[in-house]
Amino acid sequence: MSVSIYDVAAEAGVSIATVSRILNKSAAVSPKKVAAVQAAMEKLHFEPNQFARGLVNKQANMIGVYMLDGDVSVFDSTYSIELLKGIQRVLTYQDKCMTLIVERPGFYKRAGGIPAYREYVRSKRIDGLILNGPLRAMMPPEVERELREMDFPVVYIGRQEESEFLNVYAHYVEYCLEILEHLRAKGHTNIIYYAISMHENYIRQVKSVTDTWQDGSRICFRLLHTGEMSREQYKKDLQKYVCGGEITAVCMPDYDQAVTMLGVCNELHIPVPDRLSMVAVTHRMDEAKQTYPPLSTLYVPAVDMGASAAELLLHRLNGDDIPETGIEYKPRYTERESVKEMTAPMTP
Amino acid sequence: MSVSIYDVAAEAGVSIATVSRILNKSAAVSPKKVAAVQAAMEKLHFEPNQFARGLVNKQANMIGVYMLDGDVSVFDSTYSIELLKGIQRVLTYQDKCMTLIVERPGFYKRAGGIPAYREYVRSKRIDGLILNGPLRAMMPPEVERELREMDFPVVYIGRQEESEFLNVYAHYVEYCLEILEHLRAKGHTNIIYYAISMHENYIRQVKSVTDTWQDGSRICFRLLHTGEMSREQYKKDLQKYVCGGEITAVCMPDYDQAVTMLGVCNELHIPVPDRLSMVAVTHRMDEAKQTYPPLSTLYVPAVDMGASAAELLLHRLNGDDIPETGIEYKPRYTERESVKEMTAPMTP
């Protein structure tokens, strides 16, 4: 049924040690035997059994990627998807493969706070782990201790707060402020800033900074709870605040939401950018060029972050020197036509 | 270092056989020993080694999902992403996990046409396989023969043509025609139909049907090659055909492209649907409600297709009876505001 190293050895008329040596190039073997063994391997469709190999080598050639299915599915967020794309790209070029470990919502209640990846780690199914999400929620202290004791390779994607794993991150708070300052520089002082509810904590930090601004700016932060029909919310907000004459600019948390907002503007005959300027966060390079008008964006290079995370992990696995334990990515602001310079103060 | 069944047995003062029995509930064990062993397992953080287990059981609890990175990345296509979402959802609820096997473009030249999943199959890394993409390109005859000889569980997502794997599919050709017939019923006879280049073969089949229509319909099929700036193409097409007065309706291959097209319409002051009706294929439930105007869509339930594929595979693995070897999904057409009934023939 299943073909083993014994079958190959028998077919080629050598011992299993010789076959193994050829397989792993672990020692010199006479050319004739090499040829014979390779022929036998071809003929029998031999491929070393990964279980037997793993049992000896203690490595799975597999890395785990752990994410949370929260109010949004992992596959509903362009950020997560771009991360996965980057990770996948790097791993495909090495001969590692990746298993996606997705935690269902509310796991901390169900499983006593034990994240699903722990089983993978303990049972040696993965050699390393990439985490994305709220670190403290994803890793209770006891699990963290266990990982440290084993010296298990972990890369965390996100801002590292208490722990000291390898990590890759972009300063969310900083780039929120960057957007707002760009708008301020263009004379926009009344702004609505939409954010997804997951970022509530960050938004609080942003607000604590903008509250200190003394130029009369009024930034209205609005949290988007998924599942709600955001279009309806936008419509109400625009009717109230923009048609009311105060707001001159709006920030959207991603490309899809920006598109929706553009649609609402269109519906309400609010010209962009003449009556309302718009900026969006985006995770896919250049997608913002597809809209009309093309969107000014803050591009967060999630693909690159994912790729970096995977590279960092692979270096760690190879035992390479790792000069930097954390890599910061700076989002890039690109000015396009959706933002207008305010020359004179708006009068309703 | 690593804790094995021997350690647990020693700690609990029993033999490894007893530990194994408790682990797998494979025989009755006295309650006292059960308690002692469970305590020992807790204390030592024991988790059975998957390699040793797999070596004996010959199963990996892992299923492979194979896709092609063509001109578009797997993660750039909402169709693929929704498939993955569905597969993931099902597998997460069982205790199977999934590894994503992505083939880089041009593999058939590089590797002599041997798809990457073959190694996973031969080395017993996966118990089953889900395939999505052009079947003949993804599976040369020799590989197919090998899979059949092993009786390896495979589910193919897509229209099955020559082979007889389990499969899940939606008739692409049929639903193209469905869209066109909906438009025809509303009096649209001059239509541009955009499709992604991957679907070229299907489009040919669609065309061979529409060519037989005797009502003077003129359907212009345009292939979208990714990497091109589709927005520019749309702009030219609209200026030429719509402003020229012939075309009254347009079909878009997905939500993103529809959004782009809506932007172009907006830019060129072509009102939708008054001057141009629009229909889009979509893979995410309800996303088309977010645009303005809300899009009439043909919803292809890719999540459900992915979920079905995973379920089919799990049934196959469990040895359940499988009544139907193929499951057809029917896309659902939803009329929204982006299509207008043509009352009188357009006069330029």
Place this chain on the structure above:
DNA sequence: TTGTACGCGTTATCAC
């Protein structure tokens, strides 16, 4: 250069 024999951590089949 080559082959033998043992260990890796399980499960399963025996005797007891």
Place this chain on the structure above:
DNA sequence: GTGATAACGCGTACAA
């Protein structure tokens, strides 16, 4: 109900 012990397929020290 329980405990030895033989597979499972591979890598490798050691002997030849």
